[in-house]
Amino acid sequence: xxxxxxxxxxxxxxxxxxxxxxxxxxxxxxxxxxxxxxxxxxxxxxxxxxxxxxxxxxxxxxxxxxxxxxxxxxxxxxxxxxxxxxxxxxxxxxxxxxxxxxxxxxxxxxxxxxxxxxxxxxxxxxxxxxxxxxxxxxxxxxxxxxxxxxxxxxxxxxxxxxxxxxxxxxxxxxxxxxxxxxxxxxxxxxxxxxxxxxxxxxxxxxxxxxxxxxxxxxxxxxxxxxxxxxxxxxxxxxxxxxxxxxxxxxxxxxxxxxxxxxxxxxxxxxxxxxxxxxxxxx
Amino acid sequence: xxxxxxxxxxxxxxxxxxxxxxxxxxxxxxxxxxxxxxxxxxxxxxxxxxxxxxxxxxxxxxxxxxxxxxxxxxxxxxxxxxxxxxxxxxxxxxxxxxxxxxxxxxxxxxxxxxxxxxxxxxxxxxxxxxxxxxxxxxxxxxxxxxxxxxxxxxxxxxxxxxxxxxxxxxxxxxxxxxxxxxxxxxxxxxxxxxxxxxxxxxxxxxxxxxxxxxxxxxxxxxxxxxxxxxxxxxxxxxxxxxxxxxxxxxxxxxxxxxxxxxxxxxxxxxxxxxxxxxxxxxxxxxxxxxxxxxxxxxxxxxxxxxxxxxxxxxxxxxxxxxxxxxxxxxxxxxxxxxxxxxxxxxxxxxxxxxxxxxxxxxxxxxxxxx
Numbered sequence: 001x002x003x004x005x006x007x008x009x010x011x012x013x014x015x016x017x018x019x020x021x022x023x024x025x026x027x028x029x030x031x032x033x034x035x036x037x038x039x040x041x042x043x044x045x046x047x048x049x050x051x052x053x054x055x056x057x058x059x060x061x062x063x064x065x066x067x068x069x070x071x072x073x074x075x076x077x078x079x080x081x082x083x084x085x086x087x088x089x090x091x092x093x094x095x096x097x098x099x100x101x102x103x104x105x106x107x108x109x110x111x112x113x114x115x116x117x118x119x120x121x122x123x124x125x126x127x128x129x130x131x132x133x134x135x136x137x138x139x140x141x142x143x144x145x146x147x148x149x150x151x152x153x154x155x156x157x158x159x160x161x162x163x164x165x166x167x168x169x170x171x172x173x174x175x176x177x178x179x180x181x182x183x184x185x186x187x188x189x190x191x192x193x194x195x196x197x198x199x200x201x202x203x204x205x206x207x208x209x210x211x212x213x214x215x216x217x218x219x220x221x222x223x224x225x226x227x228x229x230x231x232x233x234x235x236x237x238x239x240x241x242x243x244x245x246x247x248x249x250x251x252x253x254x255x256x257x258x259x260x261x262x263x264x265x266x267x268x269x270x271x272x273x274x275x276x277x278x279x280x281x282x
Numbered sequence: 283x284x285x286x287x288x289x290x291x292x293x294x295x296x297x298x299x300x301x302x303x304x305x306x307x308x309x310x311x312x313x314x315x316x317x318x319x320x321x322x323x324x325x326x327x328x329x330x331x332x333x334x335x336x337x338x339x340x341x342x343x344x345x346x347x348x349x350x351x352x353x354x355x356x357x358x359x360x361x362x363x364x365x366x367x368x369x370x371x372x373x374x375x376x377x378x379x380x381x382x383x384x385x386x387x388x389x390x391x392x393x394x395x396x397x398x399x400x401x402x403x404x405x406x407x408x409x410x411x412x413x414x415x416x417x418x419x420x421x422x423x424x425x426x427x428x429x430x431x432x433x434x435x436x437x438x439x440x441x442x443x444x445x446x447x448x449x450x451x452x453x454x455x456x457x458x459x460x461x462x463x464x465x466x467x468x469x470x471x472x473x474x475x476x477x478x479x480x481x482x483x484x485x486x487x488x489x490x491x492x493x494x495x496x497x498x499x500x501x502x503x504x505x506x507x508x509x510x511x512x513x514x515x516x517x518x519x520x521x522x523x524x525x526x527x528x529x530x531x532x533x534x535x536x537x538x539x540x541x542x543x544x545x546x547x548x549x550x551x552x553x554x555x556x557x558x559x560x561x562x563x564x565x566x567x568x569x570x571x572x573x574x575x576x577x578x579x580x581x582x583x584x585x586x587x588x589x590x591x592x593x594x595x596x597x598x599x600x601x602x603x604x605x606x607x608x609x610x611x612x613x614x615x616x617x618x619x620x621x622x623x624x625x626x627x628x629x630x631x632x633x634x635x636x637x638x639x640x641x642x643x644x645x646x647x648x649x650x651x652x
Binding site for chain 1: 364389413414415462
C-alpha cells in the first residue's frame with residue numbers, strides 16, 4: 001500500500017453551505033433505492049409475495065369462495081391484495097431503519113452537516129417509491145387474470161391515490177416500529193405476529209358477511225377491510241354490499257379510509273419522529 | 283484479510299510528507315477541542331463523571347481506557363451525536379450543544395465499527411458522502427477518486443464493501459471521514475479488530491494525516507498505540523480522567539519496568555517465581571497457564587542479568603525473558619488499584635495472534651537491549 005495523501009487531499013477549505021433538506025433527503029432516498037435493488041430478497045414482500053397471493057387465491061382458494069354481492073372473485077380479490085401489500089409498506093421502512101442502526105449508518109449520517117430529518121425523509125421517499133412497484137406489478141398481474149377497471153379512469157386514479165396515501169401513513173407506522181424494536185430480526189417477528197394477522201382479519205380475501213359475530217365486527221372496523229373495499233369501489237369491482245344495518249365503516253369505505261390515513265399520520269408521525277430521535281441519540 | 287493484494291510497506295509516505303511545509307495557521311495555540319465538566323448518565327450508570335479536555339490544534343490526543351470507561355461517550359458528545367447532561371464542549375470553535383451543525387461541518391468521525399455502507403461500492407460510499415457535504419456530483423466523484431487513490435482502494439473502488447477485508451473497510455472508513463475536509467478528526471478505537479499488519483498500516487495512515495496538520499482525537503485500549511500516535515494521552519476510567527500527559531510522564535507515574543519470564547516447563551513456574559521474587563524483592567504475578575512470571579522492577583536491565591544467572595544455576599529453560607513497559611492492565615492497577623475491565627488482552631499482538639506471545643510480546647521489549 002502506498003499512501004499518497006497530500007495536503008491537497010485534506011486541505012481545510014471547509015464545505016459549501018447547505019443546499020437544504022430536499023437535496024439531502026433525495027441523496028439518502030437514492031441510497032435506499034440502491035439497497036432495494038441490491039437486496040432482491042428484501043424486495044420480495046413488494047414483488048413476489050403479492051403476485052403469489054393473487055395467483056394462490058385466484059386459482060387455489062378462489063373456486064371455493066363466493067362473493068355474496070355477486071361478481072367475479074378474482075376481481076373482488078384484487079382490492080384486498082392491493083390493501084394488504086400497502087399495509088406491508090410499514091414493514092420495509094422498519095427493516096431499513098433497523099438495518100441502518102445495526103450497521104451504524106445512523107451515526108455516520110448524524111455526524112454529517114445535513115438537514116435535520118433528511119435521513120428519515122430519505123427512508124420515507126425510498127419506501128414510498130418502493131410501494132409503487134407492487135401496485136404496478138399487481139395491476140399487470142390482475143389484468144392478466146381478468147381484473148378490470150370498471151368505474152372510469154378518474155375513480156381508478158383516485159383509487160391508486162388512496163393506496164399511495166395509505167402507504168405514506170404506513171411509513172410512519174414503520175418508523176415507529178423500526179425505532180422501538182432493536183433488530184431487523186425483531187422487526188420481522190413483529191411483522192409476522194401482528195401486521196400479518198391484521199391483514200387477514202379483514203375483507204382482504206373473503207367477504208366479511210360470512211364471518212362469525214365478534215370477528216365480523218372487528219373485520220368491519222379494520223381499516224384493511226375498508227381500504228380493500230374502498231379500492232374495490234373506486235375500481236368498480238365487486239365488493240361488500242352495505243345493507244341498511246351495516247356499520248358506517250362499511251357503508252363509507254373511502255371516507256373511513258381517509259379518516260384512518262389522517263389519524264395514523266397525526267398520531268404515528270409525531271410519535272415515530274420522537275421514538276426515532278430517542279433511538280438514535282443514545 | 284481476504285483481499286489485500288494492494289497492501290505493502292507504507293514507510294515512504296511519511297518521508298514525503300515531512301518535506302511539506304506545516305500549515306502555520308493551524309499550528310496556532312488555539313484549542314481544537316475544549317471541554318469542561320462533561321457529565322453523561324444513562325439511567326443509573328454514569329458514563330462520564332465530569333471530564334475536562336483540551337486538545338491543541340494540530341496535535342494528536344489519545345483517550346486511553348478500558349471498555350466502558352466512557353471513551354465512546356466522550357467522542358459521541360464531542361461529535362454532537364449525544365448531548366451531555368452537564369458541562370460544555372467547544373469543537374473547532376463552536377459549542378456542540380448550540381451550534382451542532384457548524385461543528386459537524388468541521389469534523390470527521392470514524393466510529394468504533396467501520397460504518398461504511400455494505401451494499402454500496404467503495405466509490406459510491408464516498409460519492410454519497412460528498413453529495414451530503416454539498417459538493418455536487420462531479421466534485422463528489424473527483425473527491426471520491428482522489429481519496430480512493432490516497433488510501434490504495436482504487437482497485438476495489440467498484441466493489442461492494444461487504445466483500446472488503448477488515449483493513450480495507452477501515453481505510454475506506456478513514457477516507458470517508460476526510461470527504462468533508464475536516465479540521466478535527468475523531469477516531470474511536472481505529473485499530474480494534476485489526477490484525478497486526480492492518481494495525482501498523484493504519485498507524486501510518488494516521489501519522490500521515492497528522493503530518494498535514496489535522497487535529498486528531500483518538501480512543502484506544504492500548505498504551506502502545508497511544509504512545510505510538512499521540513502527543514498527549516488522557517487515561518480515563520469509570521467516566522473520570524485518572525491521569526494525563528505524554529507517554530513518558532505516564533510511565534513515570536506508573537512506576538517503571540516489568541520483568542517478564544516465560545519458562546519452557548510448566549513445572550518450573552514456582553521456582554521461577556521464587557527467583558524473581560528474590561531478585562526484585564516483590565511478590566510476582568504468576569500466570570501458570572502461560573508459564574509466565576511478571577514482577578515490577580526498579581533495577582532496569584540489571585534485573586535480566588541477575589535473573590538469567592539464577593535461572594542458569596537452577597537449570598530452568600526460558601522461552602522468553604523481557605523487560606517491558608507496563609500494559610494497560612498494569613497502568614490501571616497502579617492508577618486505580620484495580621485491574622482494567624478489558625475484554626481484550628492489553629497488548630495488541632497477543633490479542634491478535636496468541637501463538638506469537640512466546641516471542642517478544644510487545645515493542646517495549648526491545649528497550650531491554652539498550
